[in-house]
Amino acid sequence: MSYQILVVDDQVSICHHIHAILENEGYGVGIAHSGDQALSKLSSHPYDLLLADMKMPGMDGLELFHRARKMEPNISGIIMTAYASISSAVKCIKKGINDYLVKPFEPESLLLVVEKAFREREMLREIRDLRKEVNQKYAFGNIIGKNYKMQAIYDLIKKVSPTDARVFIHGETGVGKELVAKAIHFNSRRKNRAFVGINCGALAESLLETELFGHEKGAFTGAIRKKAGKFEYARGGTLFLDEIGDISPRMQVRLLRVLQEKKVERVGGNESIDVDVRLLSATNQDIKEKVARGEFRVELFYRLNVVPIHIPPLRERIEDIPLLVKHFMDIFNRNLNKNIMQISVKAMEELMQYHWPGNVRELENVLERAFVTTDGDTIDSVIFSLNRRNTSFGESLVNVDVDVPFFSARSVVVNRFEKAYLFEALKRYKGNVSKAAKETGVNPRTFWRKINSYGLDYARLRPKKNRESHVRV
Numbered sequence: 001m002s003y004q005i006l007v008v009d010d011q012v013s014i015c016h017h018i019h020a021i022l023e024n025e026g027y028g029v030g031i032a033h034s035g036d037q038a039l040s041k042l043s044s045h046p047y048d049l050l051l052a053d054m055k056m057p058g059m060d061g062l063e064l065f066h067r068a069r070k071m072e073p074n075i076s077g078i079i080m081t082a083y084a085s086i087s088s089a090v091k092c093i094k095k096g097i098n099d100y101l102v103k104p105f106e107p108e109s110l111l112l113v114v115e116k117a118f119r120e121r122e123m124l125r126e127i128r129d130l131r132k133e134v135n136q137k138y139a140f141g142n143i144i145g146k147n148y149k150m151q152a153i154y155d156l157i158k159k160v161s162p163t164d165a166r167v168f169i170h171g172e173t174g175v176g177k178e179l180v181a182k183a184i185h186f187n188s189r190r191k192n193r194a195f196v197g198i199n200c201g202a203l204a205e206s207l208l209e210t211e212l213f214g215h216e217k218g219a220f221t222g223a224i225r226k227k228a229g230k231f232e233y234a235r236g237g238t239l240f241l242d243e244i245g246d247i248s249p250r251m252q253v254r255l256l257r258v259l260q261e262k263k264v265e266r267v268g269g270n271e272s273i274d275v276d277v278r279l280l281s282a283t284n285q286d287i288k289e290k291v292a293r294g295e296f297r298v299e300l301f302y303r304l305n306v307v308p309i310h311i312p313p314l315r316e317r318i319e320d321i322p323l324l325v326k327h328f329m330d331i332f333n334r335n336l337n338k339n340i341m342q343i344s345v346k347a348m349e350e351l352m353q354y355h356w357p358g359n360v361r362e363l364e365n366v367l368e369r370a371f372v373t374t375d376g377d378t379i380d381s382v383i384f385s386l387n388r389r390n391t392s393f394g395e396s397l398v399n400v401d402v403d404v405p406f407f408s409a410r411s412v413v414v415n416r417f418e419k420a421y422l423f424e425a426l427k428r429y430k431g432n433v434s435k436a437a438k439e440t441g442v443n444p445r446t447f448w449r450k451i452n453s454y455g456l457d458y459a460r461l462r463p464k465k466n467r468e469s470h471v472r473v
């Protein structure tokens with residue numbers, strides 16, 4: 001269908017003249033002689049462009065455009081005026097008008113601005129579509145991340161969710177293990193039944209046992225009434241065993257029996273209760289190592305680990321940081337009733353260079369703190385939960401990501417390298433900065449400057465008796 005243009009001018013002859021020119025070019029054209037007439041036409045017919053005179057009796061062109069936008073948010077606008085001035089042009093642009101035409105004008109000028117307005121419109125539409133696509137691609141529900149490993153996790157979630165396969169989620173603290181577990185549940189056929197989580201690491205053995213399996217009245221002192229366990233609560237739904245790596249050998253055996261028989265017995269009871277529960281488990285420990293050391297039963301591990309999902313730490317997917325920052329900024333603006341729209345380049349660079357031992361949860365906390373302390377509309381600085389001097393350098397130094405501009409990506413890697421190198425040198429020379437500088441061939445002043453900028457705690461590396469005597473420069 002051709003583009004639809006509504007021409008609005010109180011001078012009837014001008015309207016007809018313009019109508020003829022535009023129609024000749026194949027555009028669909030409507031005519032109105034006042035703002036009110038134009039609005040009523042807009043309410044009954046979809047138009048792509050409003051071509052309106054600035055000065056008309058009653059509603060002027062800008063006011064008309066303003067009201068038209070409320071009805072049709074994507075409508076483009078061109079204003080015609082006999083009194084061109086810089087200030088009126090600026091006013092037009094500020095109001096979102098695409099262009100303006102000074103009367104009288106040649107047909108060619110008219111066609112030029114109309115074509116330009118439609119080109120811009122197409123571009124905007126493409127950007128909107130692209131943005132939508134990007135948003136869909138770089139998120140899975142409320143899990144955000146464009147790193148290829150995260151994308152592979154989204155694919156895996158999609159594949160395993162409809163099945164009843166047991167999934168074992170592994171990853172450092174705060175990487176989003178529970179978020180992934182919930183995504184699996186809420187994309188499964190069990191989504192309308194319960195998602196029950198239990199932190200196995202936080203409970204003593206006997207308490208964990210009664211929490212998981214329930215107990216009969218009088219099963220032990222204090223068991224004054226019968227209590228259902230999490231397995232029963234989760235019937236028909238999903239049970240998420242968090243921190244599974246911490247459970248005791250006896251509980252491992254008990255759990256294994258439940259998995260084999262698909263039945264539970266309450267503590268102190270002898271009735272077997274059928275449980276149709278999907279099991280998801282998670283740990284931040286090296287579970288294979290625990291299996292190898294004989295601390296975790298291999299049969300139980302195989303039964304739980306039908307589909308493994310490893311979530312990489314945040315420092316291995318720094319390209320996700322800007323997306324997560326935006327995601328959390330949106331959330332905090334809503335929850336804290338703020339309107340913070342930006343973050344300074346410096347603050348963003350700091351976020352991208354930090355090693356994030358607490359992963360996404362830590363990023364969330366750091367941003368929340370920044371929100372509370374920021375008054376204007378820009379986050380200028382961020383404060384990390386851990387002093388950056390506690391950095392561990394086990395991280396990989398090179399993580400090439402061509403989505404990040406070359407110079408930013410390079411500076412992230414160079415800074416990581418420098419930090420790691422200087423820290424190792426300081427370790428080797430037991431916190432003696434002059435010696436470390438000399439032995440590594442770095443100018444001592446440069447060495448000191450970098451120690452300070454990276455917040456390296458050289459004093460901690462000194463032999464104990466000298467520790468208190470460090471000086472800050």
Ligand SMILES: Nc1ncnc2c1ncn2[C@@H]1O[C@H](COP(=O)(O)OP(=O)(O)OP(=O)(O)O)[C@@H](O)[C@H]1O
Binds near residue numbers: 142174175179
């Ligand atoms: N990819 C992500 N996108 C958006 N939010 C995330 C993402 N990963 C984690 N989060 C958020 O970070 C916080 C921590 O996530 P979650 O509790 O799932 O981590 P976890 O791995 O279970 O941590 P822990 O090992 O400490 O139990 C939550 O608020 C969660 O919503």
Ligand SMILES: [Mg+2]
Binds near residue numbers: 177178242
């Ligand atoms: Mg968790």
